[in-house]
Amino acid sequence: MSETILQLQGIYKNFGSVEAAKNISINVSKELFALLGPSGSGKTTMLRIIAGLETPDKGRVLINGRDVTNLPPYKRGIGMVFQDFLLFPHKTVKENIVFPLKMQGKDESTKEEQYQWVSQLVHLEGLDERFPYQLSGGQKQRVALARGLVSRPSVLLLDEPLANLDRELRKEMEIEIRRFQLELGIPFIYVTHNQEEALTMSDRMAIMRLGQLEQIGDKFELYHHPQTSFVASFLGSTNAMQGEIKAVDNGCIVVDWDGVSLRAPYKDDFKIGMTVDYFLKSEKITIHPPGQKPDDHGRTVIEGRLRDTIFKGQYADYLISLKNDNEIIVSDVPTISPALRNATVSISWPSEAPDVFPADGGLA
Amino acid sequence: MNAVNPGRKLALAGQALLLILLYLFLYFPIFYIMYLSFVENTVWPFPPEYTLEHYINLLTLDNFHQGLVNSLIIGIGTGLLSTLFATMAAIGLLKYQSRWRGLLMIFYLAPLFVAHILIGISSLIFNKAILGLPGNLLSAIIANATYATAFAFLVIVAQLARYDWRLDDVAMVFGATPAKTFREVTLPNIWPAIFGGFFVGFILAFNNLEISFYNLGAIPTLPTIAWGTLRHGIKPELYALASIVNAFIFLILIILYFLLKMGFLKLDIKDR
Known part of the structure; x- marks a missing residue:
């Protein structure tokens, strides 16, 4: 279908004797792509490799055709939503959100413009001067999303973003995140251990186990035609x-x-x-x-x-x-x-x- | 309303008494010296006749000004040096998971258990023979920093253990270089810990006698002046000196307390 934005080519990564990634190759286009697996399956390691927080032992990471394997995270221009939100506790909502723009040395008017755009997108009006500890879980989630999207990155990574929210809020955010992906038209790569989340939100998904890719494809395909015992037992x-x-x-x-x-x-x-x-x-x-x-x-x-x-x-x-x-x-x-x-x-x-x-x- | 159980009341009173006794044990000698510094007859000061004479004598004492300045220099120098080392050590230890962590920690803390007089003598010999430093303020700062680093490390590592290092990852993903990450994210969150480390290092070195003495020889500091005057019997000026130093330290602690209470200073990171 549409063009490939992110490519992982033959990624290997070991931590001591633990194989966190074993020959992982994935292509992601402008879609919501879920990386699903139980804890310890290596899905978060893959996300960290894409972000540049880990370097693969072997293999390449390409974004828009450019090899970024050896670039540090701050030169990759990726957006990310972290597990537990990880907002900067000493910065206000607004300072948190414009942080990526500030680091890129954007001028005040650009910052203001992008901030207005993103806070409308994620419905964050009126919270500018609050500090993270003054926010509810759902508000923190929105701030984390806004911070991930504010610089209009080429890829957005989401690491278990809904794990800390209650059920109602999670359902609401699932729909919201899908909406953001459609509006922005960039790849969202979504790591989760929750199959319901992956099935609800994704276009395509990959299932990982013990550092290996079990199956990758359309979510209906994976659900109805699993290729391994693990996928068959894990989904549904x-x-x-x-x-x-x-x-x-x-x-x-x-x-x-x-x-x-x-x-x-x-x-x-x-x-x-x-x-x-x-x-x-x-x-x-x-x-x-x-x-x-x-x-x-x-x-x-x-x-x-x-x-x-x-x-x-x-x-x-x-x-x-x-x-x-x-x-x-x-x-x-x-x-x-x-x-x-x-x-x-x-x-x-x-x-x-x-x-x-x-x-x-x-x-x- | 429930009637207060008389047994419980008694237990509470007992605990309160214990608390008061403990505080008296900790502070009574200090407060007694402060009291003495203001009375005429220091041998049997009851009933008291108040005077400022000892303070005036102190200020006119030979070497006092020079000693104060030297003590401040040693305190600040040691504070800065030990804070720098202790911060780097604490960050390294906490940020990079190592299975040797426990052992590394013990070696940072071991100088706490070496007698000051040994640190004094050893650094005198080492600084002179190996570093080529004659007995001077720099030599005293370096010598004090050996054990002050261990103390500052203890203070800093306890605070930094609460910092979430994943925030550094967040900053880097959003475009901050390592230097910017430290300035924008790490430092604003950990500075109270660093300040605490500095404060401890400063006070330890400011008050230190043995280590400074061996590395300074005839150069005066407040503790060496105090010790020197001892040879002619305990003079009331010493009470004044002790009172000033203690008052100064209590004052800083009280100011810190109120800054914390009023929220100008935050030692706690409220959000993970």
Whole structure:
């Protein structure tokens, strides 16, 4: 699609014996790009390498085609929103926000003009003379964003920017940050460990684990077609099962999971007797009221006991106890009465719903 | 309203008494000297007959002015030198995570435990033989700075531990060179700590006898004058001198206290 602004080429970085980055290559254009991973996955290190706060052991960082790998942070012209906001405690809101312009030696009128522009963009009117300790969490967040954007940088990096906000505020800021990205048309690179945030906000995302890139692409692609066990289990609310392939039948495999048969599409590397990980997102399962038995053509159908219903409004989580003593969580429209606790129900899903991988690529 | 438990009341009174006794233990000798400095008969000053005679005698004492100036020079010089070293040491120690941190810290603090008289003699010999410095004010400043650095380090590192070094990263990402980062962000946040270090270094060197004495010989400072006059018996002028020095230090502490209270000075960084 549009032109590439930021390129990471074959980045390696070790801290002692810890591999924080292992052959990471990413291209980012004018989009909201999320770097998602659990803590310790190396995502913050990648952000620090882009900002110039760390130097890679190997590999290159390019911004607008220019190699900045060996430039110090203050020569890169990047904007950043830091974890915990990190506003300068001794400076007022206005001084915090114009700090990047001051460091660039901009004149007073430019500073004023840019300040007016950015404080309107992030809705910060009337807080100019306050100090950070006088601000609420949401206001600090806005000041941090304004400081990141005020110099109209070529790239904005965001390091877990919403981690310290409460739920309501987080939702509001998610929408705001998307709006800023669309209005400014620069790449936003957003590091988070919160998959909901990444899925809500990003256009594309990369998932990192142990310093390696697991998968990179469109968020729908990653969600619906994960390429590794890790991505399959990490995104969404996933039921993880494991079993042995018992049979291949009609383009499908049949997996024996502690005595329960599960169906999945056949893939070339599957063999009978192989142990596989079988991941199933809870919303891809349908729950059928007692007495209704679905057609099992091209579907996996299992009977179980409805142990509990967790009503969430738009949908409900049904906890289903199976005869093999395992439990499956089903997210479905809340049509089944909670009074039906302990009733025997059927659950089913299409054969192509699960993501199945050979078990050796397992989860650490 | 709840009735106050009489047992609890007694315990509180006991604690208050303990506190008063502790303060008396700390300050009584000092206040007694201050009292003596204003009375006529210093041998048995009860009932007191007040006089300023000792202060007048002090001011006309030989060497007093020269001693005061020298003490100030040594105090300020040592304060500056030890603050510079201690600040660099504290920043280095806190900013760069090292697994040797504990050991490095111990070596910064070890001079605290060396007897002053040993520091005095050793630096006299070292400064003369190796640095080629004869006994003079510079030599005394360098010698005092060895242990004053350790003290200042203790004060500064305790304060700086609360500074968030990620603020330095923030400044650099937003275009500040390392020098500008220090001036714009680090220093405005850590200067109270640095000032505290200077104050401690200044007072230690200003009051020091042993180290200064060995490195100065015949050059007078207030403590060496005080010590010298001892040989002719304790003169009341000494009470006046002690009172002036103590009053001066208490005054600075009180001023600092009020500046802090009124918010002109901030020792605490309210926001992380």
